[in-house]
Amino acid sequence: MKFIKRFLITIISIIVIVFLIGFGVSAYSTMTRPVKYVDLVNTYAKEYNVDPLLVMSVIKVESNFDPSVKSKAGALGLMQLMPDTAESINNMRNTHFTVEDLKKPDKNIEMGTAYLSYLLHHFKNHDLAIAAYNGGIGNVKEWLSNESFSKDGQTLDDIPSSETKYYVVKVENQYNIYKIFYEDTKLEENMHKNFKVWGKNYIKLIKNIINKY
Structure with a gap:
């Protein structure tokens, strides 16, 4: 049972990390290319x-x-x-x-x-x-x-x-x-917001996602 739980946590963690990396790349691209x-x-x-x-x-x-x-x-x-x-x-x-x-x-x-x-x-x-x-x-x-x-x-x-x-x-x-x-x-x-502000908001996003799990 513990193995299954750890396995599921690992899978979810990988999915979250992949999502955050992809989201971060898109976000940085947006930040460096103003509207x-x-x-x-x-x-x-x-x-x-x-x-x-x-x-x-x-x-x-x-x-x-x-x-x-x-x-x-x-x-x-x-x-x-x-x-x-x-x-x-x-x-x-x-x-x-x-x-x-x-x-x-x-x-x-x-x-x-x-x-x-x-x-x-x-x-x-x-x-x-x-x-x-x-x-x-x-x-x-x-x-x-x-x-x-x-x-x-x-x-x-x-x-x-x-x-x-x-x-x-x-x-x-x-x-x-x-x-x-x-x-x-x-x-x-x-x-566009500077990197410090963007970073703060991005960290907030990560915390919100982690809290769901």
């Missing part, structure tokens, strides 16, 4: 009632703050929006965004934030909204109606698309990192 377009993010996050750190996380994962990025599928700009998504936003908001607008940081962030707002309101769930941003509303609804992926029809126990599953993990990880950096600080252009 951009903060004024635009704050403006539209407030207008559409979305957490600005979530908007920033999507931008970080989608384009790493490069407005010129274009995916193989044809997604454009900072928040990697598809032309048909822009059309959907036009229909929902009675706006007149064009495909060319997707290439402009201000318009792209406005459209992406408006779309996130719609998804959050529609699904009323953080992870589902993020999954739908990547995998599409129709797919998420289909997964929710399938007992293999959702037992309650309200949350997803599993995401059958590996791309979407990994996307949700990346955005949530980035979101948690930003919360550590900017938790008690106004989000400002090119601002």
Whole structure:
């Protein structure tokens, strides 16, 4: 019995250590690469009632703050929006965004934030909204109606698309990192906390995880 207990503790410890190392690498990378377009993010996050750190996380994962990025599928700009998504936003908001607008940081962030707002309101769930941003509303609804992926029809126990599953993990990880950096600080252009402050918050994170075990 003692052997099994020690074995389980060892396995859990290894998992925690691997997680912390991976999280630390991502966090340090974020700290040394300050956020951009903060004024635009704050403006539209407030207008559409979305957490600005979530908007920033999507931008970080989608384009790493490069407005010129274009995916193989044809997604454009900072928040990697598809032309048909822009059309959907036009229909929902009675706006007149064009495909060319997707290439402009201000318009792209406005459209992406408006779309996130719609998804959050529609699904009323953080992870589902993020999954739908990547995998599409129709797919998420289909997964929710399938007992293999959702037992309650309200949350997803599993995401059958590996791309979407990994996307949700990346955005949530980035979101948690930003919360550590900017938790008690106004989000400002090119601002990042110094190593001492980051280290303090990171140690706090480690203690919280250890206390769970």
